Amino acid sequence: xxxxxxxxxxxxxxxxxxTELGKALAQEGHSVHFITYQQPVRLTExxxxxxxxxxxxxxxxxxxxxxxxxxxxxxxxxxxxNHDLELLHVHYAIPHASAAYMxxxxxxxxxxxxxxxxxLHGTDITLVGRDKTYEPVVTFSINQSDAITAVSENLRxxxxxxxxxxxxxEVIHNFVDTARFRRKPIDxxxxxxxxxxxxxxxxxxNFRKIKRVQDVVRIFAAVRAEVPxxxxxxxxxxxxxxxxxxxxxxxxxxCVRFVGKQDQIEDILSIADLFLLTSEYxxxxxxxxxxxxxxxxxxxxxxxxLGEVNIDGKTGFTCAVGDVAGMSxxxxxxxxxxxxxxxxxxxxxxxxxxxxxxxxxxxxxxxYQKVVEAYRS
Numbered sequence: 563x564x565x566x567x568x569x570x571x572x573x574x575x576x577x578x579x580x581t582e583l584g585k586a587l588a589q590e591g592h593s594v595h596f597i598t599y600q601q602p603v604r605l606t607e608x609x610x611x612x613x614x615x616x617x618x619x620x621x622x623x624x625x626x627x628x629x630x631x632x633x634x635x636x637x638x639x640x641x642x643x644n645h646d647l648e649l650l651h652v653h654y655a656i657p658h659a660s661a662a663y664m665x666x667x668x669x670x671x672x673x674x675x676x677x678x679x680x681x682l683h684g685t686d687i688t689l690v691g692r693d694k695t696y697e698p699v700v701t702f703s704i705n706q707s708d709a710i711t712a713v714s715e716n717l718r719x720x721x722x723x724x725x726x727x728x729x730x731x732e733v734i735h736n737f738v739d740t741a742r743f744r745r746k747p748i749d750x751x752x753x754x755x756x757x758x759x760x761x762x763x764x765x766x767x768n769f770r771k772i773k774r775v776q777d778v779v780r781i782f783a784a785v786r787a788e789v790p791x792x793x794x795x796x797x798x799x800x801x802x803x804x805x806x807x808x809x810x811x812x813x814x815x816x817c818v819r820f821v822g823k824q825d826q827i828e829d830i831l832s833i834a835d836l837f838l839l840t841s842e843y844x845x846x847x848x849x850x851x852x853x854x855x856x857x858x859x860x861x862x863x864x865x866x867x868l869g870e871v872n873i874d875g876k877t878g879f880t881c882a883v884g885d886v887a888g889m890s891x892x893x894x895x896x897x898x899x900x901x902x903x904x905x906x907x908x909x910x911x912x913x914x915x916x917x918x919x920x921x922x923x924x925x926x927x928x929x930y931q932k933v934v935e936a937y938r939s
Contacts, residue, residue: 563930564593566641568634568662569653571602572768575848576683579713579736580653581605586739586923588612597641599630603825615641631657631664638665642676648934650678652707655687656696659703666706677933680707682731684845684866687721701725709933714867717845732929735870736846737922740915743828743855752833755819761791761897764834764858766827766849767841769799776801776808777840777886781861783812784890789897794834795820796827831856835903836893839863839872842883847871851917854878854910859896859903861889871917877910 565587569580581604584594588609595613596602605614617637619628638661641647650665652658659680666676680703687700704710704721710731712718718731756762763782767773775795782793795805795818802820809815824830831837837853839862844850847868850860854871860878862868863885874880879892896903 563649563934564595564645564647565930566595566597566638566647566650567653568597568638568650568658569602571596571598571600571605575713575736575846576654576681577602578604578848579683580651580681582737582739582919583651583923583926584612585609586919587926590923590927593645595641595645595647597634597637599634603823606825613645631661634658634661635664635668638662639668642669642674647676649930650676651681651930652678653681654683655680655700655704659707660699663703663706675937677708677937678706679709679711679929679933680704681734682710682712682717682721682845684713684717684843687717687724687845697725701727705729708936709929711929713846714870716867716870720845720866734925734929735917735922736848736851737917737919738848738851738855738914740855740911740918743831743852743914745857746829746832748829748832751829755794755833756792758790760817761785761789761835762794762833763791763836763838763893764794764796764830764853765838765840766796766853767799767839768797769801769805771801772842773799773801774840774842774883775805777884777889778838779805779808779812779814779818780886781838781840781890781893782818783809783814784886785893785897786814786817788894791817791835791897793818794830796822796824796830798822827852828856831858834858836861836896837878838889838893839868840883840889841865841868844868851914855914857907857911859906859910861893861896863889871913873909873913876906877913878906 570577581602588594597615599617619633662678711734765778837860843866860872863883864880881888
C-alpha cells in the first residue's frame with residue numbers, strides 16, 4: 563500500500579508515534595511517505611521504501627506569519643500526484659486534518675479521490691482545539707475524515723464531550739517496540755552517573771507547564787532525603803530553567819543532571835530505577851510506556867489516559883495531580899525495597915508487552931485496508 567503520513571517532526575508523542583508507525587509499515591513492505599517541514603527526529607535509518615518530503619514555506623513581506631497550512635496542502639497534492647498515494651494518515655488535528663481536506667478537494671477536481679484517516683493525540687483536542695479561534699475548523703476537519711482514531715479511551719471521550727463529532731472514533735492505543743527498549747547490560751554507564759550505587763530516577767518530557775516539572779524536583783528532593791539517589795531530566799523546553807532554579811533552592815542541584823533531548827532514550831532507561839510523570843494531563847503517556855518496556859516502574863498522576871497505561875499497584879503507582887507527598891511516599895517505598903522494586907519491574911514489562919508494536923500494527927493495517935477498499939467499491 564502507498565501511504566502518506568503527516569505529523570509534527572518533533573520529540574512530542576504524536577511525532578514519535580507517527581514516525582515509529584511509518585517505519586514499521588515500511589518494514590512490512592508498504593511504501594511510506596512522510597510529509598512535514600523537517601525530517602522527523604526518530605527517522606534515522608534508511609529503508610528503501612520510506613521517503614521524506616519537506617514542506618517548503620516561502621516567506622514574503624506580505625505575510626506576518628508564513629502560511630504553513632497552505633504550503634502543506636500544496637505539498638500533499640504534489641506528493642499524492644507524483645507517487646499515486648492510496649491513503650493519507652494525518653496525526654494531530656491542527657493543521658494536518660484541515661490541510662488534508664483542502665488537498666483532497668483539489669485532487670477531487672482532477673478526478674482523484676484519496677481517503678484521509680485522522681489520529682487524535684491529545685492537546686489538539688484538550689487544549690488547542692478548544693480555543694474558539696480553532697474549534698470550528700477542528701470540528702469540521704475531523705468530521706470530514708474518512709476514519710478517526712484516538713490514542714486512548716479517555717481522549718476519545720474527551721473529544722466526544724467537547725466537539726460535535728458525528729463519526730465513530732476508534733481507539734487504537736499508542737505502542738512501543740519492546741525489543742528496542744529491552745533493558746541492556748550497560749553497568750559502566752550507570753557507574754559514571756551513580757558511582758556510589760545511588761538509585762536513578764528519570765523524567766522525560768517537553769518541559770511545558772502541563773508537565774509540572776517542578777513537582778518532579780520536589781518529589782526527588784523528598785526521595786533524596788531518604789534514599790541516596792540521582793535524577794536525570796531528559797528533554798528541553800520552557801520550564802527547564804524553572805526546574806533548575808528550584809533544584810538549587812531545594813539543595814539537590816548537584817544530584818540532578820539535565821541531559822537535553824536524546825534520540826537513544828532507551829539507553830538511559832536501561833539504567834533507571836524509577837520514572838516520574840507528574841503531568842496535569844496525558845492523553846496516553848507514551849514516555850511512561852517506553853519506560854515500562856525497559857522494566858522501569860512509573861510513579862505518575864492519574865490524569866487523562868495514564869490509568870490505561872500505568873496500573874496502580876502493579877506497574878507503579880498513580881496519584882492525584884499535585885500530590886507530591888503521595889508520589890514521594892510511593893517512590894521511597896519502592897526504592898527502599900529491592901524485592902518489591904523487582905516485582906514492579908516485571909509488572910511494568912508485562913504491561914508494556916500488551917502494547918507491543920506487533921499487536922498494534924495489524925490494527926492500523928486492517929483499518930487502512932478497510933478505508934481504501936471502501937473508496938474502491
